[in-house]
Amino acid sequence: MQQAKVRWPAIAIWLVAWGLLVELDGTFNLANLALLLVLASALAGMFLSAITSLLVSAACVLLFNWFFIEPRFTFDVHLHQDVLLLISMLGVNTVVSYLMSRLRAAAELEAQHAQAVEQMQQWHESLRETTDAPTQAQLLRTFVEQKTKHDASVLLAELPLLIGNANALDQQGLRACMQQFAALGPGSGRHENQTTLFLPIRGQARALGAVAIHRHTSQVMDARTVQQLQQACDFLGLEMERAHSLQLAQLAKQDAQIQSLRNTLLTSISHDYRTPLANLMGAASAIHDQSSRLSSEKIEALASTIISEAQHLHRMTTNTLQLARLDAGPLQIKKDWESLQELLGSVLAKARQRYPTRQIMVDIPDALPLIHCDAILLVQLFDNLLENAVKYSPDSTPIHIQVQHHPTSLDIRVIDGGSGISDAWKTKVFQAFERVHDDAAQADAAPEHALRRGMGVGLAVCQAIAKVHGSKIWVEDHAPQGTALCLSMPVLPQPDMHVQEA
Amino acid sequence: MALKVLLVEDDRDLRLTLRDALSVEGYEVFTSGSVADAQALLRHATTSNQPLDLLILDLGLPDGDGADLLRAVRAQHTLPILIISARHDDGNKVHLLDAGADDYLVKPFSISELLARIRVTLRHRGTVVLAPQTHYQCGPLHIDLAKHTVAKDGNTVHLTPTEFKLLARLVRQTGQVVTHRQLLVDVWGPEFIEHTHYLRLYMGQLRAKLEANPTEPTVLLTEPGVGYRLAEEAP
Numbered sequence: 213m214q215q216a217k218v219r220w221p222a223i224a225i226w227l228v229a230w231g232l233l234v235e236l237d238g239t240f241n242l243a244n245l246a247l248l249l250v251l252a253s254a255l256a257g258m259f260l261s262a263i264t265s266l267l268v269s270a271a272c273v274l275l276f277n278w279f280f281i282e283p284r285f286t287f288d289v290h291l292h293q294d295v296l297l298l299i300s301m302l303g304v305n306t307v308v309s310y311l312m313s314r315l316r317a318a319a320e321l322e323a324q325h326a327q328a329v330e331q332m333q334q335w336h337e338s339l340r341e342t343t344d345a346p347t348q349a350q351l352l353r354t355f356v357e358q359k360t361k362h363d364a365s366v367l368l369a370e371l372p373l374l375i376g377n378a379n380a381l382d383q384q385g386l387r388a389c390m391q392q393f394a395a396l397g398p399g400s401g402r403h404e405n406q407t408t409l410f411l412p413i414r415g416q417a418r419a420l421g422a423v424a425i426h427r428h429t430s431q432v433m434d435a436r437t438v439q440q441l442q443q444a445c446d447f448l449g450l451e452m453e454r455a456h457s458l459q460l461a462q463l464a465k466q467d468a469q470i471q472s473l474r475n476t477l478l479t480s481i482s483h484d485y486r487t488p489l490a491n492l493m494g495a496a497s498a499i500h501d502q503s504s505r506l507s508s509e510k511i512e513a514l515a516s517t518i519i520s521e522a523q524h525l526h527r528m529t530t531n532t533l534q535l536a537r538l539d540a541g542p543l544q545i546k547k548d549w550e551s552l553q554e555l556l557g558s559v560l561a562k563a564r565q566r567y568p569t570r571q572i573m574v575d576i577p578d579a580l581p582l583i584h585c586d587a588i589l590l591v592q593l594f595d596n597l598l599e600n601a602v603k604y605s606p607d608s609t610p611i612h613i614q615v616q617h618h619p620t621s622l623d624i625r626v627i628d629g630g631s632g633i634s635d636a637w638k639t640k641v642f643q644a645f646e647r648v649h650d651d652a653a654q655a656d657a658a659p660e661h662a663l664r665r666g667m668g669v670g671l672a673v674c675q676a677i678a679k680v681h682g683s684k685i686w687v688e689d690h691a692p693q694g695t696a697l698c699l700s701m702p703v704l705p706q707p708d709m710h711v712q713e714a
Numbered sequence: 715m716a717l718k719v720l721l722v723e724d725d726r727d728l729r730l731t732l733r734d735a736l737s738v739e740g741y742e743v744f745t746s747g748s749v750a751d752a753q754a755l756l757r758h759a760t761t762s763n764q765p766l767d768l769l770i771l772d773l774g775l776p777d778g779d780g781a782d783l784l785r786a787v788r789a790q791h792t793l794p795i796l797i798i799s800a801r802h803d804d805g806n807k808v809h810l811l812d813a814g815a816d817d818y819l820v821k822p823f824s825i826s827e828l829l830a831r832i833r834v835t836l837r838h839r840g841t842v843v844l845a846p847q848t849h850y851q852c853g854p855l856h857i858d859l860a861k862h863t864v865a866k867d868g869n870t871v872h873l874t875p876t877e878f879k880l881l882a883r884l885v886r887q888t889g890q891v892v893t894h895r896q897l898l899v900d901v902w903g904p905e906f907i908e909h910t911h912y913l914r915l916y917m918g919q920l921r922a923k924l925e926a927n928p929t930e931p932t933v934l935l936t937e938p939g940v941g942y943r944l945a946e947e948a949p
């Protein structure tokens with residue numbers, strides 16, 4: 213089919229040339245006609261194999277002799293010039309045919325090469341699709357077997373993994389090939405008498421395994437094929453090394469996260485835990501050592517201190533753990549549709565229990581959109597904001613919680629009537645282990661500052677929680693006095709609220 | 715006769731503290747620090763025909779997970795189970811409740827909190843065999859499930875059928891947390907397990923009708939991330 217398609221132009225060219233020869237016979241002299249024949253031979257040579265072209269050309273020279281050279285219709289040649297003409301024609305035809313066939317062979321080789329490259333690329337891509345070494349080894353084996361039509365086995369040293377039918381001797385060969393970082397077997401210059409060809413799977417600096425191609429002859433394999441197979445092996449080697457270094461990088465990242473978590477915990481313990489622990493120790497040891505000399509009211513007061521300090525420690529622990537978790541990177545957040553009113557309500561209920569005398573006023577509009585969030589995290593955020601407001605303002609001042617419904621956001625403000633936060637500290641308050649009035653002397657100077665401790669982690673957690681909810685948190689001055697901590701949450705498209713009455 | 719409580723807790727100090735506190739309240743307390751020990755005690759109680767009234771179970775035990783013990787006990791016994799755990803993981807809480815725990819308490823907790831939870835849990839003891847609660851009163855609110863009536867300050871409150879179904883489901887477990895999943899399955903059906911937003915909508919409507927201040931409910935309480943709880947009855 214392919215051959216017929218390619219040959220018809222040659223036949224056409226010869227037919228046209230002979231047509232012209234017959235047509236122009238007598239009009240031009242013999243030498244000019246002969247050139248026509250040379251041209252036809254050269255053109256037809258492009259479409260015919262070297263031998264065919266040569267035979268056809270020779271036949272044409274003979275036919276030319278028969279039809280056109282005096283005496284016509286014999287193979288006799290009268291004039292010496294005509295003999296020379298015939299010989300040169302035959303020579304030129306031979307050269308042209310030969311050149312043409314070489315050109316074609318080169319083009320064919322090029323096409324084969326391109327096909328091989330494409331095959332190789334496809335294989336590379338399929339190899340890249342998986343990071344599983346056994347699957348990759350199997351892919352290499354299939355590739356080698358398709359390419360060579362022989363059984364192959366693959367050894368990966370690190371797993372370790374051996375696929376294919378390799379006997380003890382073959383396994384020895386595989387290991388030797390790996391260690392020597394070079395091919396073994398026919399054509400490799402090493403162990404030429406073997407029938408099996410071994411190729412190393414090379415990485416940057418060492419072999420990660422080897423491939424054995426089980427042949428039944430010690431004949432040397434086509435160099436180009438061997439080169440391709442070696443390329444395939446090396447590609448697998450580099451892929452495996454790449455996967456390995458990715459894995460190492462991942463581990464290093466995890467290590468860094470664990471380190472950062474540990475740092476958070478350590479700093480928190482050294483920074484914020486000592487004071488409540490000291491208070492606990494003081495109150496508990498007083499009851500333990502002096503109970504016989506203390507009034508029952510005094511003992512009750514000490515017990516209250518123990519309870520409130522324990523609660524304080526519990527809150528700090530929860531905050532620190534949450535901060536460490538959120539800091540440590542991607543975490544599973546369980547978001548669901550929640551009602552802001554409900555979440556604030558449950559935070560308020562706890563706060564009123566904790567601070568029964570404190571005035572807390574709430575302003576929430578009706579019919580708010582639902583928010584998509586992790587309920588526990590949001591409750592922790594609001595709880596911290598409220599706790600912060602209580603601790604950083606005098607007991608006599610009220611605390612306001614305001615919710616504003618904007619088209620694209622819900623803004624929640626927790627406002628206290630405290631002394632305010634200076635501009636320099638407005639962003640620093642969200643950094644863990646920083647506190648307003650960090651200067652101990654200044655903190656002790658004002659009595660209400662005695663309460664101000666341990667909230668560094670609290671606001672840092674708030675910011676981390678806001679971040680995972682795509683929300684903003686910031687500090688505002690509140691006129692005429694006090695501070696507002698503001699959270700702005702995005703309003704997302706609401707879920708389908710159409711409910712069939714059950 | 716004193717109610718029998720089995721306390722499974724591996725921390726010795728906490729075990730002793732809780733045992734003393736419960737004894738003071740008049741409970742007969744058996745203690746155990748491991749799964750194997752607890753199982754032996756449960757077997758003995760069954761064979762000697764002196765059934766336990768309550769199991770208080772810690773999750774992290776030296777020879778196994780309390781959650782597995784919970785499932786094993788729930789498969790054989792109907793006794794109420796109260797989980798005490800230091801794991802502040804709410805997904806886990808929800809799983810435990812759905813797996814048959816009656817209530818949970820996160821450590822650290824105060825004795826008064828523990829006693830309150832025990833009281834509620836014991837009141838629902840045997841909901842599986844006995845008729846469940848059908849009547850509820852808290853402040854101005856009267857609910858009679860049998861008569862299908864809800865009244866606030868003596869005035870009838872009209873509820874839609876779904877609102878009533880939701881309220882009734884909570885009344886049956888007054889004082890105990892009912893998970894989102896349990897509510898959605900029982901009120902709307904198993905195919906609505908993911909539709910938490912229905913709950914937000916209907917709880918909002920119920921609060922608007924029944925609470926004095928819907929933002930700060932006193933009856934229909936929220937357990938963020940877990941479910942809802944109807945406040946204990948109060949005259």
